[in-house]
Amino acid sequence: xxxLSTQVTWIVVGYAALVAVLAVVTAVRHHxxxxxxxxxxxxxxxLLVVRALIGLGAFSGxxxxxxxxxxxYLVSSVCVLPIAMQSIREDRAVWxxxxxxxxxxxxxxxxxRLEMTA
Amino acid sequence: MSEVSRSGPHKALLAFYALxxxxxxxxxxxxxxxxxxxxxVAYWLSLAAAVTYALGWYxxxxxxxxxxxxxxxxxxxxxxxxxxxxxxxxxxxxxxPDASVWSGYGIGYGxxxxxxxxxxxxxxxxxxxx
Numbered sequence: 001x002x003x004l005s006t007q008v009t010w011i012v013v014g015y016a017a018l019v020a021v022l023a024v025v026t027a028v029r030h031h032x033x034x035x036x037x038x039x040x041x042x043x044x045x046x047l048l049v050v051r052a053l054i055g056l057g058a059f060s061g062x063x064x065x066x067x068x069x070x071x072x073y074l075v076s077s078v079c080v081l082p083i084a085m086q087s088i089r090e091d092r093a094v095w096x097x098x099x100x101x102x103x104x105x106x107x108x109x110x111x112x113r114l115e116m117t118a
Numbered sequence: 119m120s121e122v123s124r125s126g127p128h129k130a131l132l133a134f135y136a137l138x139x140x141x142x143x144x145x146x147x148x149x150x151x152x153x154x155x156x157x158x159v160a161y162w163l164s165l166a167a168a169v170t171y172a173l174g175w176y177x178x179x180x181x182x183x184x185x186x187x188x189x190x191x192x193x194x195x196x197x198x199x200x201x202x203x204x205x206x207x208x209x210x211x212x213x214x215p216d217a218s219v220w221s222g223y224g225i226g227y228g229x230x231x232x233x234x235x236x237x238x239x240x241x242x243x244x245x246x247x248x
Contacts, residue, residue, distance in 0.1 A: 068152060072144045080140075084133060093125035102133045 005054045009115045012047050016108035019044055023101035026094075033092045033100070038085070041100060045081045048107060051114070052078050058118040066117060073114040080107050127241050128182040134234055135175035141227070142219045143168035149216070157216035163203055167219040167231070170196050178238060181245055189242050197235035200224060204232070 002010075019040050026037060055074050064070035084103040088096040146164035154161065173192050181189035204223035207214045217226055224231025 066148070066152065068148045072148065076140060076144070080137070083136075087132070088129065091125045091129065095125050095127055095129045098127075098130040099133045102130055103137070106137050 005051070005057070005118065006115060008047070008051045008054055009111050012044070012051050012111040013108045015044055015047060016104045016111070020101045020104040020108070023097045023104060027097040027101070030094055031097075032094070033088070033097045037097065037100060041081055041085060041104070044104065044107065045078070048077050048081070048111070051111060055114060055118065064118050070114070070117045073110055073117060077107060077110045077114055080110065124182070126182065128178050128245075131178050131234075131238055131241060132175060134230070135171050135178060138227075138231070138234070139168055139171040139175060142171055145219065153216075157214060157218075160214045160216050160218035160221065163218040163220065167199065167203075170199055174235075174238065178241075181242055186242060186246055189238070190246075193235050193238045193242060197239070200231050200235065 019037070022040065023033075023037060026034065052074055055070075055077075058064050058070065080103055084099060088099050142164055146161055146168050149156075149161045150158075150165065170192075174189075174196055177189035177192040180186075200220050200223060203218060203220035207218065207221040214221055219227070220231055223229060
């Protein structure tokens, strides 16, 4: 049985991949960015916050091998999505969905790196 | 300001450049501070990559508002940087005991560092024709 943090990481990665795929599909079909995509992004953010809170547990005991690396991934994992959503707040055109796809993949990668450095 | 915030492919480019400024910058700073002696050349080059991405972000934002001058210089510098560091990492591997961001043409980042300036220059060419 993998640890709780590993399980949540896989949920984050799977959900981030889903968000990325749906964002690309929306863009390819030349639709405006739908509000359900935004809601999915905030759901992903919630999962990342949960993962980060669990990640705080790594500070107990010996702590992570590289503390600064770990803290870097921990902080960026929760900051990237809100900043990206702010940058496309008033832009619902096709390319704004591509931004969602890019940052969804990015937080998926960050979540995996967070798991690896814990 | 409305010119700057108009939509288009540059929004995706800006997201990439912001992410890579963060990724390369954090990586370079952590490695320079905590393990400087392992591969100082590689770590300084990572910091240079981070600065390049920050300037690239600014250049693309300016270009999307109509000022393409800086971007047409900056994106070529970035491409030259990726190609130079990538080639050096292969032919002068002794200078790189640890990887830099542009080692192996950005292989550690799925070759996105190689694709970014190319995509940026293609976008810029279209932008200039507008």
